[in-house]
Amino acid sequence: MITYESAEDLSLKIRHLQDKSLKVSFVPTMGGLHEGHLALMKLAQQKSDVVVVSIFVNPTQFGQNEDLNKYPRTLEKDISLLETLDIDILFTPSVEEIYPSNDLESYELGFLDTILCAKTRPGHFNGVAQVVNRLFDIVHPDIAVFGEKDYQQLMIINLINKNRKDDIKVISHEIIRERDGLAMSTRNQYLSFDDRENAKKIYQNLLGIKTDFLRGIDLDSSIKKAKDNLSQFSKLDYLEARNSKDLTDIDNKTDEIILLCATYLGETRLIDNLIFRRKNV
Numbered sequence: 001m002i003t004y005e006s007a008e009d010l011s012l013k014i015r016h017l018q019d020k021s022l023k024v025s026f027v028p029t030m031g032g033l034h035e036g037h038l039a040l041m042k043l044a045q046q047k048s049d050v051v052v053v054s055i056f057v058n059p060t061q062f063g064q065n066e067d068l069n070k071y072p073r074t075l076e077k078d079i080s081l082l083e084t085l086d087i088d089i090l091f092t093p094s095v096e097e098i099y100p101s102n103d104l105e106s107y108e109l110g111f112l113d114t115i116l117c118a119k120t121r122p123g124h125f126n127g128v129a130q131v132v133n134r135l136f137d138i139v140h141p142d143i144a145v146f147g148e149k150d151y152q153q154l155m156i157i158n159l160i161n162k163n164r165k166d167d168i169k170v171i172s173h174e175i176i177r178e179r180d181g182l183a184m185s186t187r188n189q190y191l192s193f194d195d196r197e198n199a200k201k202i203y204q205n206l207l208g209i210k211t212d213f214l215r216g217i218d219l220d221s222s223i224k225k226a227k228d229n230l231s232q233f234s235k236l237d238y239l240e241a242r243n244s245k246d247l248t249d250i251d252n253k254t255d256e257i258i259l260l261c262a263t264y265l266g267e268t269r270l271i272d273n274l275i276f277r278r279k280n281v
């Protein structure tokens with residue numbers, strides 16, 4: 001594995017590989033790697049000749065009172081995981097390398113930046129847009145891989161990518177979970193013993209809503225029941241059902257529904273989602 005800290009050197013290297021007709025894929029991360037990240041990388045390996053992984057904790061996507069300073073930085077462990085997977089290129093830029101000027105662009109993200117996580121984390125998706133645009137400018141991969149755990153982020157990245165018009169193919173990977181169903185997340189390590197025990201109930205409640213719905217039980221009432229359950233051990237931010245295609249509200253014709261949830265266990269904000277098809281549609 002070759003590690004680059006310089007954006008210019010990395011760009012040159014990748015152009016050189018692409019000139020030789022090698023297909024390059026890219027997996028951006030903030031480090032604190034776990035099996036969820038590794039699944040994205042394995043998919044990238046299947047789809048391309050060269051895999052580039054970035055580790056960069058992007059300050060512009062963290063709000064004032066969020067966990068930027070305590071976000072896990074585990075570079076040595078991350079590097080050994082990447083080496084086990086035989087990743088080709090690692091990019092570990094400094095903040096100055098990603099944002100050489102303080103004059104940062106502001107992006108118009110429309111409807112997607114008004115719902116769900118955008119309400120509680122104003123400016124978060126603008127920060128995501130800044131870093132993804134900058135990373136795409138540097139790496140210019142043929143393929144970029146993102147996880148469906150951050151579903152709203154994935155929709156926003158699809159929008160950014162459509163606006164860029166430079167032919168990067170964005171693909172996604174389903175959520176990787178712990179054995180008890182909790183969606184893997186770098187932030188899970190913040191959880192106390194009791195909160196970690198309770199955290200598995202997030203997915204259990206999403207599954208409960210799906211099961212109820214497929215049995216013909218009214219969606220609103222099972223969402224209400226799940227909200228009550230989640231509120232017993234966490235401070236619920238949102239739990240909503242939306243159209244998985246574009247995160248608009250569902251109606252009778254919506255064939256694929258996504259349940260999306262964000263909740264605080266102590267200080268730790270966890271998100272999860274579950275997609276299912278309506279029966280007989």
Ligand code: AMP
Pocket residue numbers: 028029030031036037039040145146147148149150173174175176177183184185186
């Ligand atoms: P992060 O390092 O948290 O910014 O995540 C980097 C990438 O990994 C993003 O595309 C995430 O959606 C993805 N990711 C994080 N956790 C999971 C998971 N449990 N399953 C699938 N993808 C994930």
